[in-house]
Amino acid sequence: MHRPHSLRPASLGLLGAGITLACALPPASETATDSDTSTTTTEATTDVPTGTTAPTTTVEPPTSSTSTTTEGTATEPITSTTAETTTTTGCAAVCGDGTVECDEECDDGPANSDVVQGACRTDCAAAGCGDSVVDYLAGEQCDDGNEGDGDGCSAACALEAPANCGDGNLDLDQGEACDDGNLDPGDGCSAACQLELLGATCGDGAVDAGELCDDSNLDNGDECNPTCNLGNATSLFVGSPGILGLADGVGMTARISGTGGLAVDLDYLYLADAQNNCIRRIEIATATVETIAGSAVGMGGYVDDPDGLNARFAGLDAIATDGKTLWVSDGMNRRLRAVSLTPPFAVTTVAGSGASGVDDGIGDAASFDDNRGLTYYAGSVYMVDASAGVLRRFDPATQEVVTLAGSPYMNDTVDGVGAAARFVSPRYMASDNSGVLYIADTNGFHIRSFSTVTNYVGTFAGDGMAGYIDGIGTAASVHRPRGLASDGTSLYFAEFNQNTIRQGILATQEVSTNAGQHCDGNMMCPGAYMEGVGLAARFNGPFALAFHPASDSLFVLDSANRVIRRLQ
Secondary structure, three states: OOOOOOOOOOOOOOOOOOOOOOOOOOOOOOOHHHOOOOOOOOOOOOOOOEOOEOOOOOOOOOOEEEEEEEEOOEEEEEEEEOOEEEEEOOEEEEEOOOOOOOOOOOOOHHHOOOOOOOOOOOOOOOOOOOOOOOOHHHOOOOOOOOOOOOOOEOOOOOEOOOOOOOOOOOOHHHOOOOOOOOOOOOOOEOOOOOEOOOOOOOOOOOOOOOOOOOOOOOOOOOOOOOOOOOOOEEEEEEOOOOOOOOEOEEHHHOEOOOOEEEEEOOOEEEEEEOOOOEEEEEEOOOOEEEEEEEOOOOOOOOEOEOOHHHOEOOOEEEEEEOOOEEEEEEOOOOEEEEEEOOOOOOEEEEEOOOOEOOOOEEHHHOOEOOEEEEEEEOOEEEEEEOOOOEEEEEEOOOOEEEEEEOOOOOOOOEOEEHHHOEOOOEEEEEEOOOOEEEEEEHHHOEEEEEEOOOOEEEEEEOOOOOOOEOEEHHHOEOOOEEEEEEOOOEEEEEEOOOOEEEEEEOOOOEEEEEEEOOOOOOOOOOOOOEOOEHHHOEOOOEEEEEEEHHHOEEEEEEOOOOEEEEEO
């Protein structure tokens, strides 16, 4: 309880709601490589609060318990105290009784938590830097569980600047999220080369420093989002609406299949073009599309080759990049592939035997079942296995694959640490660069969170029902979320069946709709194509997302329309 805190916010209120709506089935436009059945799940009750939902369990008599974090075959004990008697001269306090006594900093009774941001901790210490939880509302940018400097997260829980920060080159492999060529704060890219949104005055009608728009309100779906960094106006970037094909070219002259994954660096948007079995590189400044790996005529297969165009893929899904290498989930081949971003774009297999399974191991000793949802963070590639319901990590240096959370084929919705957690159908993932990953549990109708520090899986949004309600945390309903992207302070996700793009603010867990028109979660929800601002725009099966800081753009792979759209 005497742990020093650099930031000690008041405890946050906990919100929650449950709303039952009709389950939805996948649309006919969904590809064979992503065939799934929509399933309604019952959210399990755990010992720790999930998301922002207050726990319903009562506090037990003073005891201490030890849980185990499972990471591959290694275990790391994590001790959690459920009640603690504190004795000072003439004073005794019971932590967890809801009364702040003696030297307790706080005591919220059953709401004490070691995993919810801003909550009073289970030792009755106030939330603060060094407690392994990123308290966004208190201004923390990271929290690695210690108060030391020099490890990427400072003693004040601020992200530390990489060596090359400020040189104008985006070094994703060093942890940069942006690099505008200077070390000046307040210009959208911080002195640590992290995205910064200054929106303290967002909604006052004046476009201040750090804001890109301000329409005098904090509503979404209009000309400015609630964080004043996205104007919600759509435009066509690549492809021709409704025309399927495989052709390189500029803007509307190019042709794509519509499904797959997106990744971005400073200059390029990368597309894993699923039905065309190839990787496309798109110059953001000119919208010029070039095929860099895989068949130029859409031929599938499995071939590694020093020349990317001689390589073959089958069932491409998610991709991720550190700016030098593109990692590719090759679904039907059940392998993780690497594409060098130096011409001629050599393709190699880095993990996976090709056999179906969920075996950890090095290189081809590992196996995958339904590998998807790649994201790169702090030197590692994270991925999910949709069928097995697990989260895994690949180390590019050692080529080792380790399962971090979930238990294979024990599909459910349970928050918890490591193997004790459960996913229903995790499909897509994104990092906010703070040490927290976000996962679209598509058929679980949730957005989940994962701490890379503690291995804790929580629930960011969704009530577990296939509905559509904007709201806070588990008071919101998400339908079947797919592609995710983050601007460092918000999470954006695509609602494939409801034809919308939504935003969840990381600090408050408030979910709202940026663009598109939904159908209140109803199973039959026809899509369309229309450029427009916010709710006036129309999508048809938005599939994958990528946020590009340098152009303040959110790119959307609009699958059934066979195009890539841009929100600015």
